[in-house]
Amino acid sequence: MILMDVMFERVVGVDIGKKSVTVCVRTPGPGGGRQGETRTLRTMTRSLELMRDWLVGQGATLAA
Secondary structure, rough: OOOOOOOOOOEEEEEOOOOOOEEEEEEEEEHHHHEEEEEEEEEHHHEEEEEEEHHHHOOOEEOO
């Protein structure tokens, strides 16, 4: 089994389209594992503000 060091505790993957953006946040999970949550939002200003608030609340430190 190959073990990898965790370099970033909270990360975000973003897929940006013309009408929607899909975002996945990976955070520490129970028992030292990892957990993820994915949301798809519209690209309208209010939806992007909600996405920002969610990511700040998750403590995300890196997005790609």
